[in-house]
Amino acid sequence: MVDFYIDLFSSVDFIKPYQSSIFIISVVLSGIPIFGFMAVNALVAVYVERKVSAFMQDRLGPMGHGVGLHAGKWGVLQTLADAIKLLTKEDIIPKSADKKLFLLAPCIIFIGSFVAFAGFPFNEFLVAADFNLGLFYILAMSSVGVIGIILAGYSSNNKWSLYGSMRSAAQIVSYEIPAALSLLPIVMLSGSLAFKDIVLAQTGSTLGILPNWFIFDNPFMIVAFWLFFIAGVAEVNRTPFDLPEAESELVAGWMTEYSGMRWAFFFLAEYANMFIVAGVATIGFLGGWLSPIPGFFEGNIWGVFWLVSKTSFLIFVMMWFRWTFPRLRTDQLMRMCWKFFLPGSFFVIIGVGLWDLLMR
Amino acid sequence: MGININSQNLNNNSDEEMVLNIGPQHPSTHGVLRLKTITDGEIIKKITPYIGYLHRCFEKHCENLTYEQAIPFVDRCDYIGSMNNEFGYAIAVEKLMDIQVPEKVEYIRVIVAEMNRIASHLLAVGVFGLDVGAVTPFVYCFRDRERILDLFEMLCGARLLYNYIWIGGVSHDFPVGWVEKTYEFLDYFEPKIIETNDLLTYNKIFIERTADVGVIPPEVAISYGVTGPNLRGSGINWDLRKNEPYSIYDKFDFDIPIGMGAMGTVGDCWDRYYVRIRELEESLKIVRQALDQMPRDGDVYESMPKKIRPKSGHIYSRTESPRGDLGFYIESDGSAIPSRLKLRSPAFTALSCIDEISKGWMLADMLTILGSLDIVLGEIDR
Amino acid sequence: MNYFLAIFDTISTLITGMSVTLSHMLKIRKGNVTLQYPVERWPRPERNIGFNEESYNVIRSRLTVDMDDCIGCLKCERACPVDCIKIETHKVEKGEDLADANHTGITSNGTPKRLLVTRFDIDMSECCYCNLCTYPCPEECIFMVGGPNSNRHEIDYEFSEYDRNDMVYRFSKVPPDILQNYVQKKEISEKAS
């Protein structure tokens, strides 16, 4: 959309003399829908998470029968009420906190996920900034958040958040590697890093009914999909890897001292990261905006629908994990990453290579 | 608030050590308990528990209350297994006054105590799952526990602190329909244990987190006076209901589950947890047998003394409460008010051995060990 | 070899765990336990006690006193383990109605009253709901509302107040001015003796 806006503005003549401002305006204009999407995604995801966790635990979750303010028919307005609460809540800054870093941390985390959205394609054309190395860009941006987490943990000057941030730093950094490595098979199959080519390489279908997404391409790809998905869950700090904000040990980990709007940024960033991880998994393995029934429901609008529905199914699976599994311990987490995920991804890369060699 | 420099920190000022207060207000200390831990990174070097935050002068109160007025106070010691508290207290005073309670009251007491044991173990299992990180088993266990609390509410009006078992009998008989409702609960609850097993007990992450963690060797357990499921978890076959049968426990056949080290070494957290799960099934068996054999007619007030004035003397009697053997040392000087009433609380001894067990484990494990010991701070601080 | 076995074992146990939670999610209509509090109230288990003493109630809610039947015997005050009941009485003619102090001489069970209860306070904020006071009462006039006594007083377990002193329920029906001259009469008689 950025270059779309640049062409649009450069053709209009009365803006032409302010040549430099055109780039800034177009970047801002294409940034606003992303911020809007992130906010909406957070609102919906929080509501869905409450309802899913409620149904899994035999309860009803937020319902509309509150005294006074009516929280919507099935508690739909609940997340709106949360948003208002977070906006109006007082942002407490601990007296002995390192003030500047304390304020900086949420911005870095939010920028980390916000910038990762820039490269994320919703459709063939609907992408904020179209790079020809989209996959590499998103992986790089999603590790910016780690700096924010460490900063948050250190600056709140509280032993528990120090524990939380050290744990999360170790966890995210070490799970970056298997996540990146398990994406390599896609690049090997599709031959390019750009999202457009990856999805184009997955069009068409074999035997009429099975769409040839990369996941059905060969057995190793299924292992690669699961490796990437679980490494992604670990990167987003969700159960069974939610060690940094383990309620029963570290109270809330690096988020303990934050409240009000600053805490809302962390929340927004967490759900945005979840969406990115699920989105990359869909684009890479489940054929992005291609319809599961080849031939029908094609086209741009349908494309966005398919992409968002597949991603939300994967987000549902993440929530499903959260309400079923206990939590791993830090050293088990590390052992699993270096002893199981890494050899697994090497094995998958070799497997896909050999399969590609023999089958093609 | 730099690192709080106190004398301990200064003299062995190796810079890795950090004093961490798992303070009185912490999500998984099962009550108000402060653990001052000296940790090296995540590894724990030394723990000094500080208790007394919930101290309500139970023993001083009981020196100014008559025997039957002390029952609401005995309830409030172990507020999760208060029916077993009353049972233990009533047996102790009845032994002191050598009252023989009629057959029907014995059955009522056993039924009610075992139901309370199920409710207490459900809470222990659910909260242990919460400590390890699994939220859903906690909600399932509490849903089943609610049904027991409803039955108790129908029986004596209260959900947690009953004041139901009195000295010489019970405050009143089963209401109409209570026995059928209990049968209904027993049939409802049977498959639910299997569901918890699927969800948590055999879950590989749960096993990874609890097997071989916090092993209590048998001789350490005995020397620390640890009792109940924690002792049976270490493989010692000691259950007061079987080894020193009181009331009519010798009429029922049930077996005592002990830790076998199925998933790790004998005496680890998983064993203690699994002993509690098996004890749920045993208690179900006892309640079912007791309900079948209970004489339907008979008066519950028969042997209830009008004036409770035990002859001067002393008694130490202990019964099996969900957390271990609960001892009552009562010394009476002939008047209606006890001159000394001491409650030996099983959670008190269980907590005292945490320093020795959790040395060298990580912070997350130490909280798992604390969860597996199933302590209640009301009983520790009295 | 057990490396792969462990992986297989992990996956199979995790899948069974997930199947349990999914089955609960799909069967939510049947398994739901939530109670919409202000709309649906907590169902009080029904209470037909089944034995003859209808008066022994088993409900634990707010305490109330039927002042017409109270003969001022102080049994409940002595039975209370937390001393949350305070009673003051004055001697009066046996079985004689005192209209101004709205005091009825004979209780509903027919026992004549010798004492006028000038002060009967129960501090509900200290009551521990142990129900020990209702048993020794000879006239069964102190009871917890609802349950088998709902004919005398309907159920009430939502009696929270904004101010702690409002939790002190004063049941005595003697108006303050009448109360004054009883107190003076008592002092005169004490000075005399």
Place this chain on the structure above:
Amino acid sequence: MNTPEIIKKIQSSFKKITLDENHPDRIISSTTEWEELSKFLRNDYELFFDSMMCITGIDEGIDSNNLGVVYNLHSMKYKHKIEVYIPVDKKNPTIFSVEKIWRMADWFEREIYDMYGIIFDGHSDLRRILLPEDWEGFPLRKDYEFPKTWHGIIVDKIKEGWE
């Protein structure tokens, strides 16, 4: 081994043990003898009292100037029990600490020190367990009167218009 045999065996090697007439399973010894007696009870292969059931502090009353400590001992191996009562006079309430023998005694003795002021010499860190560290007086003694205030907080309950 039932209780009379145990008592006979203990009395054979400890002369100063006296018995309580209406309580068969209780032996009364003295603070001087308690050190050897406790080791004997623990390590003797025939008695082998390895598990301590409960330790209770007693105040015998305002008039008698005696405190007391009751040890209930139990053997897991032979399943027999014994109760040892040791009077301690109020002037210098010290007694041998059995913390090294039965680890459970660690906290129980601290509680008795907290409530009765009986000092267990040889205890690793004898300090108050239930009450705040700087609380004066020993609450469970019969002659204990409540302090008016503690760090400025009024101790007894004030409720206007109630008394």
